[in-house]
Amino acid sequence: MTQKRSGFGRQVRQTRKEKGIGLRELSRRVGIDYSHLSRIERGKRPPPDLEVVVKIARELGIDRTKLLNLAGVPEEVITEYGDQETRNWISGVVAGKEDDLTKISAGDRMLYTVEKPEADEVLLGLRPEDITLHLPDEAFSSGSARNTIKGAVSNIEDYENYNLVAVDCGSFNLQVAITDTSLEKMDLVPGKKVFATFKATAPVIRT
Numbered sequence: 001m002t003q004k005r006s007g008f009g010r011q012v013r014q015t016r017k018e019k020g021i022g023l024r025e026l027s028r029r030v031g032i033d034y035s036h037l038s039r040i041e042r043g044k045r046p047p048p049d050l051e052v053v054v055k056i057a058r059e060l061g062i063d064r065t066k067l068l069n070l071a072g073v074p075e076e077v078i079t080e081y082g083d084q085e086t087r088n089w090i091s092g093v094v095a096g097k098e099d100d101l102t103k104i105s106a107g108d109r110m111l112y113t114v115e116k117p118e119a120d121e122v123l124l125g126l127r128p129e130d131i132t133l134h135l136p137d138e139a140f141s142s143g144s145a146r147n148t149i150k151g152a153v154s155n156i157e158d159y160e161n162y163n164l165v166a167v168d169c170g171s172f173n174l175q176v177a178i179t180d181t182s183l184e185k186m187d188l189v190p191g192k193k194v195f196a197t198f199k200a201t202a203p204v205i206r207t
Contacts, residue, residue, distance in 0.1 A: 008070040013041040015060045030055040031132070047071035049179040050162055054129045088126040089206075090172045094119075101146065101200050107171020112146045112200045119207035128164060128177035130202040134195040135186055145197040149174070153192045156183070167196055 016026055023041070027034040030052055039045040047053060050073055057067040068078045092106035094117060104111040104124055111124060132145065151169040163183050167174045174196050178188075188194070 008047040008067070008072075009041040009043045011062065011067065011070055012056060012060065015062055016041075019060060021060070026056070026059060029059050049181050050077070051129065051177065051179045051182060058130070088128070088131075088174050090124045090126070092122055092124055094122060109149060109169065109171050111203070113203045113205065114200050115203065115205040117205045117207055121207070123206040125204040125206060126174070126198060126202055128175050131174060131176045131196050131198045133165065133167070133176055133178060133182075133186065133188075134197065136193050136195065146200040147198050147202075149196045151194055151196055153188050153190050153194060155190060156188065167194060169196065 016023070023038055024034050027037040030037075032048060032052055036045060036048075040047060047070070048056075050068070050071075053067055053071045053073070054064055056062070057064040065078055069075075090104075090106050090111070092104035092111065095103040095105040095110065097103065098112070101112045101114060102116055104113060104122065106124065113124065149169050151167040151174065153165055154168040154173065155166040157164040157166075162177050162179050165176045165178055165183070165188060167176060176196060178186075186192075186194075
């Protein structure tokens with residue numbers, strides 16, 4: 001068992017228990033197999049892909065850079081990945097409230113956020129790693145991801161440890177960060193139909 005393996009798994013297990021989140025619940029939230037996550041926590045398996053590490057950090061409220069370091073991700077990759085930050089800016093108009101969420105009308109799409117902007121016209125910002133892609137024929141549950149948007153892949157940029165997938169959603173475009181493993185598994189190519197999902201807590205609002 002390597003130090004990297006044990007350090008990453010120990011941090012995830014400790015924080016998960018402190019927050020009262022079950023192993024099955026966390027595995028469901030981040031989209032990996034329950035038994036595999038259990039072995040990762042016990043240091044029996046190496047840390048998961050960069051994309052999953054970022055999701056775990058977000059779900060557990062752990063500093064992303066710290067967890068990526070524990071996962072053994074090189075500093076230059078962490079820096080490059082972090083530089084992507086908020087690449088998606090969507091113009092919209094506040095369209096009221098629903099279930100204590102703010103509705104933002106963006107072209108022909110309705111988006112939801114926990115933010116409560118004072119202005120009527122806003123910019124909604126999303127980081128590429130806060131968006132998840134699904135295939136139309138894939139049985140998936142949006143879970144806590146209130147926003148589900150249909151689109152089509154328009155371009156794929158290959159970086160060292162991840163890919164930036166451009167998705168044409170009609171009224172706007174999204175850039176989504178995914179790993180090589182996910183890209184291959186989903187067989188993504190320009191023109192392929194996808195669903196993009198993200199939580200209502202993901203967007204930042206600028207007025």
